[in-house]
Amino acid sequence: MDIILLLLLLVLLPHIVCKSRRCSITHPYSSYHKYQKLGDIIVGGIASQTGILPKEVVFTETPSPVLPGEFVLIPKNYQHILAMAFAVKVINENPQILPNLTLGVCIYDSYDNAQKTYQATLRLLSSMEELVPNYVCNIQNHVVAVIGGLDAQISLHVATILDTYKKPQLIYGFSPLMNDKTPGLSFYQMVPPEPLQYAGIVSLLLHFRWTWIGFLIMDNDHGEKMAQTMIPLLSKKEICFSFIERIPKFSDITKLEGMIQQGVKVYESIMSSKANAVVIYGESFSMMFLRWLQYMPKLESVRSKPKGIVWIMTAQMEFTSSAFQLHWDTDIIHGALSLSMHSADLPEFKSFIQKKNPFSAKEDGFISLFWQEAFNCVFPNMLMLYMLCPLLNINTKLRQREKEERYIIKASGSAGDLVSFDQNGIVAAGFDIINWIAFPNKSFFRVEVGKVNHLASPDELLTINEDIITWHSWFNQVIPISVCSDSCYPGSSKKVKEGEPFCCYDCIPCPEGRISTENDKNECFRCQDKYYPNKKKDFCIPKVISFLSYEEPLGISLASLAFTFSLTTILILGTFMRNHNTPIVRANNQSLTYTLLISLLLCFISTLLFIGKPGKVVCLLRQTTFAIIFSVAVSSVLAKTIMVIMAFMATKPGSRMRKWVGKKLTNSVVASCSLIQASICILWLAMAPPFPDVDMFSVTEEIILQCNEGSVTMFYCVLGYMGFLALISFTTAFLARKLPDNFNEAKFITFSMLVFCSVWLSFIPAYLSSKGKYMVAVEIFSILASGAGVLGCIFSPKCYIIVFRSDLNIRKQLVRQK
Numbered sequence: 001m002d003i004i005l006l007l008l009l010l011v012l013l014p015h016i017v018c019k020s021r022r023c024s025i026t027h028p029y030s031s032y033h034k035y036q037k038l039g040d041i042i043v044g045g046i047a048s049q050t051g052i053l054p055k056e057v058v059f060t061e062t063p064s065p066v067l068p069g070e071f072v073l074i075p076k077n078y079q080h081i082l083a084m085a086f087a088v089k090v091i092n093e094n095p096q097i098l099p100n101l102t103l104g105v106c107i108y109d110s111y112d113n114a115q116k117t118y119q120a121t122l123r124l125l126s127s128m129e130e131l132v133p134n135y136v137c138n139i140q141n142h143v144v145a146v147i148g149g150l151d152a153q154i155s156l157h158v159a160t161i162l163d164t165y166k167k168p169q170l171i172y173g174f175s176p177l178m179n180d181k182t183p184g185l186s187f188y189q190m191v192p193p194e195p196l197q198y199a200g201i202v203s204l205l206l207h208f209r210w211t212w213i214g215f216l217i218m219d220n221d222h223g224e225k226m227a228q229t230m231i232p233l234l235s236k237k238e239i240c241f242s243f244i245e246r247i248p249k250f251s252d253i254t255k256l257e258g259m260i261q262q263g264v265k266v267y268e269s270i271m272s273s274k275a276n277a278v279v280i281y282g283e284s285f286s287m288m289f290l291r292w293l294q295y296m297p298k299l300e301s302v303r304s305k306p307k308g309i310v311w312i313m314t315a316q317m318e319f320t321s322s323a324f325q326l327h328w329d330t331d332i333i334h335g336a337l338s339l340s341m342h343s344a345d346l347p348e349f350k351s352f353i354q355k356k357n358p359f360s361a362k363e364d365g366f367i368s369l370f371w372q373e374a375f376n377c378v379f380p381n382m383l384m385l386y387m388l389c390p391l392l393n394i395n396t397k398l399r400q401r402e403k404e405e406r407y408i409i410k411a412s413g414s415a416g417d418l419v420s421f422d423q424n425g426i427v428a429a430g431f432d433i434i435n436w437i438a439f440p441n442k443s444f445f446r447v448e449v450g451k452v453n454h455l456a457s458p459d460e461l462l463t464i465n466e467d468i469i470t471w472h473s474w475f476n477q478v479i480p481i482s483v484c485s486d487s488c489y490p491g492s493s494k495k496v497k498e499g500e501p502f503c504c505y506d507c508i509p510c511p512e513g514r515i516s517t518e519n520d521k522n523e524c525f526r527c528q529d530k531y532y533p534n535k536k537k538d539f540c541i542p543k544v545i546s547f548l549s550y551e552e553p554l555g556i557s558l559a560s561l562a563f564t565f566s567l568t569t570i571l572i573l574g575t576f577m578r579n580h581n582t583p584i585v586r587a588n589n590q591s592l593t594y595t596l597l598i599s600l601l602l603c604f605i606s607t608l609l610f611i612g613k614p615g616k617v618v619c620l621l622r623q624t625t626f627a628i629i630f631s632v633a634v635s636s637v638l639a640k641t642i643m644v645i646m647a648f649m650a651t652k653p654g655s656r657m658r659k660w661v662g663k664k665l666t667n668s669v670v671a672s673c674s675l676i677q678a679s680i681c682i683l684w685l686a687m688a689p690p691f692p693d694v695d696m697f698s699v700t701e702e703i704i705l706q707c708n709e710g711s712v713t714m715f716y717c718v719l720g721y722m723g724f725l726a727l728i729s730f731t732t733a734f735l736a737r738k739l740p741d742n743f744n745e746a747k748f749i750t751f752s753m754l755v756f757c758s759v760w761l762s763f764i765p766a767y768l769s770s771k772g773k774y775m776v777a778v779e780i781f782s783i784l785a786s787g788a789g790v791l792g793c794i795f796s797p798k799c800y801i802i803v804f805r806s807d808l809n810i811r812k813q814l815v816r817q818k
Helices: 002-017 075-093 114-124 152-164 176-180 194-207 221-236 253-271 286-293 347-354 380-393 395-399 553-578 590-610 616-650 656-660 663-687 712-735 746-769 773-804 811-817
Strands: 034-037 041-047 050-054 069-073 103-109 143-148 169-171 187-189 212-218 240-247 277-281 310-313 337-341 410-412 418-420 431-438 444-452 462-464 492-496 505-509 531-533 540-542 544-546 691-695 702-708
Touching: 034 075, 041 075, 041 114, 075 103, 075 347, 103 114, 114 143, 114 152, 143 152, 152 169, 152 187, 194 221, 194 277, 194 310, 194 337, 194 431, 194 444, 194 462, 212 221, 212 253, 221 240, 221 277, 240 253, 253 286, 337 444, 553 590, 553 773, 590 616, 590 663, 590 773, 616 663, 616 691, 616 702, 616 712, 616 746, 616 773, 663 712, 702 773, 712 746, 746 773
Parallel strands: 041 103, 041 143, 143 169, 169 187, 212 240, 212 277, 277 310, 310 337, 544 702
Antiparallel strands: 034 103, 050 069, 337 431, 410 418, 431 444, 444 462, 492 505, 531 540, 691 702
């Protein structure tokens, strides 16, 4: 008995000693705003109509029973709540969607706060207005699915909670983290995959050639994740960043000053940059910060003047503004481009909201914060309810399974378009490209100007109509330019500036022989061998085939000159043959004279082998023929000189030279000297014969058809041998110039060899410095000039006497002169 009393005392002791018999939470935060419409099955919703300006947390005081901060109303977000309510109404009025069932909805405000979002999720899993998860006593309060979540990361955690209860979730935000979720989480993403959005932004930048851009990202993990993905992707496409700034997110009223300073820094970066295109990766609330920027110039610390910007916004951003921003200008978004999910305008929805008022909608706990109509936007969560209906019909099957399987769901929205999810729970759809047009009355209009097709190939991903885009007034309706450096036009190439991104460069003209045919080429390139650059070096011109022909003035002139000299040689030869018995002809060794004249004639004629299109036979013959014939001519001149000296020496009494005077000596000199040259030519032909060749590079604008000499060494050996003969002839003639006049032909030979040597000494530098047909012309001219010099110096005095002074052409006159 004593033991029983002792036990009773121990049980009652806490109640006697303690003032309170239990530990209880006196006033947990409650959610003030709720929209509820009962039905057989309930779809839960989480919206963000209001935000909270958090107050400084003081841990020495009991938290207030109200929300920890002041409300910041986002009127535009009320559409999300009304869109779900309207969709429930339409679904219930259509018996073909959920036959014999009434759909209800219960929506809580998340206040754009993670804590309140989780609390709202747990309330959806509870009943009887009590935050008691796992306890449901009201069948009509049973939530079968949840819609909501602009913040994708919060939605992911909400999905983790809901997965415990096998409740699917449809979200209309997205994040890279969503695609790496744990298998088994049952949620469906109502926006296309984020990589498609990245590809669409890149295609848009490339389409307008915006290669120097600004980049604004959220100052959180999502923004950093996006930057890590986009920066390499854009760099691969040769798009550079002028700046990368973070969008400050308001978290505490005590940090307002720091947020303003951060905003000033972002504003200065945008307005001081040459970039006219700025990509913004933000959330729904990021638009409020963007509208703040237009008032930054009023601050004293701001120095940069405002300018027009083309904002390129991601699909997460909507035109949101807090209540105090409703009367702010909207000019800053004029001309902006954004990606958006495809949507349709529903006249029935407008009629629905017009009937709403705070006195008739008892189930609507949000309408008291919203007193005016402000709708002109996309309704993403309305479509979600249509997507839920097939899911609700299979919900009983899911309950019977231990592990939920993912279904590929298809449904038609209120606009009649078919929407479906893929196996990863992501909607299979593309994006619209929206152009934002602001008006002076602070309203705006959205115009669809293009699409990002998720079924198209990467090269055809983007379709856009530039003609209907309205740009910011700063650009005077001209497509904005957003580049670090102006385009390098054809004929130039880019040279990256040292220490700067590769998008910043100087334009340098293409070097000689190279071209660029497009803008912004990294380097110039050579034309094909058959082409050459034009003066601007921006395209290639076909080269002209070039060789010395009879159809051009130079070829005609040289051929005429050769014909003239040949005819003159023939006339001189004829004159000598008609007067072969006269003393002046007989005194100069007739056979040598005829040999010299005939060889000169052949030299003049041989120049015709150099004119015309080079062929195999022509190339073999022209240099060797000229060399041998000219050697015969020079040998004849040498023989005449030797003959003059021998004849003079033979006149002395008792001279033994008389037996050497005669035709044998002259013939031997001519034959031996010519035979040496012929041997050199045969050796040349045997070792490296000349051949037809095509020179593509010596002359920029021409394809030269020429004879390749085969061996340059042998060619100069031939010329050297002729020069050697001419030098001997000149030396002997110079020594014999003072012999008695009746035998003295040496002074004329001296002048002829002087001309001959002068011409061929001048030939070498002229030949080496010329190219193409002019090189051939130099050689022809040298042959004609040297031959004409020999012809004129040796034979013109004799012809003058024969033709004009026949009185001097008698033996008595020669003896008298002696």
